[in-house]
């Protein structure tokens with residue numbers, strides 16, 4: 418898995434602080450932005466987060482390039498609707514020689530052969546390749562062959578996706594996907610995204626992550642009961 422911030426709003430903490438201060442000041446907005454000191458930014462952002470005044474967080478966004486994750490993960494990711502996505506198309510790009518993610522539990526299992534998993538991947542690849550070739554032989558275009566042959570591809574097949582989220586929704590995303598209840602692969606990705614966001618905006622992302630890291634676990638009977646392990650990043 419490769420996760421990297423491609424771009425982010427310049428000076429995101431200063432911008433969010435200026436947007437928050439805009440609400441309570443009568444000086445022109447550019448003056449607010451120009452005159453904010455680091456100390457004022459820290460004070461404003463801390464107040465903002467404590468008050469739950471979240472809309473100023475929407476002015477700053479982060480764009481991530483994500484490669485080598487499974488289609489199982491990307492299906493979970495795109496359920497987060499308040500975001501923008503651009504994903505490698507299986508209609509336009511061939512999956513001949515596709516790569517795949519092997520879950521650790523399968524790699525380490527004593528009872529299930531890793532070979533079984535690998536041979537299932539191999540069978541999918543072979544079926545895909547034969548289907549593409551046959552459909553093209555039947556007169557279909559490459560795109561038509563790819564988009565129909567892909568129905569035999571597994572969830573493990575890797576994909577690449579560009580994701581943009583604003584800070585308000587990133588905090589929500591991290592609260593769901595850094596939690597132990599999220600599946601290991603998307604949790605690993607979310608933890609890496611958070612770690613990189615913290616380097617850019619340490620105040621805003623200080624308490625981000627699974628809710629139990631900064632307060633009570635909201636999962637009730639579904640709680641992982643492990644608390645501390647959510648802080649594992």
Ligand SMILES: Cc1cc2nc3c(=O)[nH]c(=O)nc-3n(C[C@H](O)[C@H](O)[C@H](O)COP(=O)(O)OP(=O)(O)OC[C@H]3O[C@@H](n4cnc5c(N)ncnc54)[C@H](O)[C@@H]3O)c2cc1C
Nearest residue numbers: 493495496497498499500586589593594596597598599600
């Ligand atoms: C541990 C875990 C297990 C899951 N298991 C399942 C499962 O078994 N089956 C399944 O289908 N999904 C499952 N999901 C996905 C989950 O139901 C959400 O679809 C996903 O987490 C996206 O969350 P969201 O809707 O809050 O995010 P977003 O779509 O980004 O929305 C953010 C917030 O905006 C508001 N919002 C967005 N759209 C609307 C709307 N149309 N109406 C009102 N408010 C809106 C809501 O407040 C929402 O919380 C699971 C998620 C997690 C974290």
